[in-house]
Amino acid sequence: MNTVITGDPIRVGERELLPLAQVTFSGRRRVSLTGRGTMAQVWAVARLRPIAIVERGDQGERRISIRDETARLLSGLLLAAILIPLLLEVAVRLYRRE
Amino acid sequence: MEAMIQKLLDSFTALRERASVNALFGEPVTVEGRTIIPVAKIAYGFGMGAGTAPVLSSTGEQEETDEESPSQPANEGSGGGGGMMGQPLAVVEVTEEAVRVQPIIDEQKVALAGTLLAAWIVGWLAYALMRIFSPRRTA
CATH class of the missing domain: 1.20.5 (Single alpha-helices involved in coiled-coils or other helix-helix interfaces)
Incomplete structure (x- = not known):
């Protein structure tokens, strides 16, 4: 699962910076109930990578990529x-x- | 046991919901009119497992469960582990004039990869030269 999420705005002087990040989440949960017993497995991995910062100021909005x-x-x-x-x-x- | 399974499933959901951008951007630091915001990338994960099995008698037969005493002991086990990794990625520099992103390059990693690449290329070059200058076999 890949989603882009927005963080809390960071205010620096007159400017407002809005951080953007990409979250890659993969995971699995499995529960099995059988006559011979119960078994549960869970694993999850999350990767968070900043992709850009949006600058908001008097001159409008500007997106600055973070590579x-x-x-x-x-x-x-x-x-x-x-x-x-x-x-x-x-x-x-x-x-x-x- | 059910409580443990529920806890595992809850932690799975919590990990998904707690992914926050704010963990990637550090506190702004202002020095001599410049504001610096450190930026990092992070990755984390965990794995857990739990299970129960019925108690077996000495002959390997499953023992009868007493309906009136559900607290009869069973074979139970659980385990788990997790980890987290963070790596600095860039620095956002805010001045009165502009906002700039200065990338941070992991020089040690790049140097190591470059050395390995150089060795790899030297090996392939030697192999290619050997094939070019070796006498050809005739049938």
Whole structure:
């Protein structure tokens, strides 16, 4: 389940900042009642990630995105780790075909 | 036992409802005309389980339950665990002129991943060069 929720406004001077976050919730609950016994299991995981801050002032509203730069860099490195061996493989095959 | 199961189910619902944005944005701190708001991402979770089984006799047969004494002992067990993780993500800087978001990069994590990537690429390069310069087998 993915939802975007709004926090309490933060007032800084003339400005009002409204935080926005994405909540990813996954979980399961299971109860089984059988003749041989009772069993209950519950697990839940919640991830909260800030996505933006909305600035409200005299000049209106402005949405400022909050990006996870570390995750972006790590994704880039992962992509490079997949693409570079593929490119090398293509280069070797082309070279050996000649 | 029913109370324990109910408690498990209640905690499940509570976790879902308590997810609040306010946990991600810290208290604003004003220094020399600048206001700084720390921003973090968090993740948390838990797992629990409980169960009962009827008491078995020495022959493995299920013992008869006495209807008049429901408090007859049964095999019961329960357990659980949970965890929480927080990571700084950015700093919101509010000045008189503008509101800016300064990202926080986990340099240690990126450096470690970069080193691993470099080793990975060197390995693949060596493998590619070996294949290029190795004599070809003829049938």
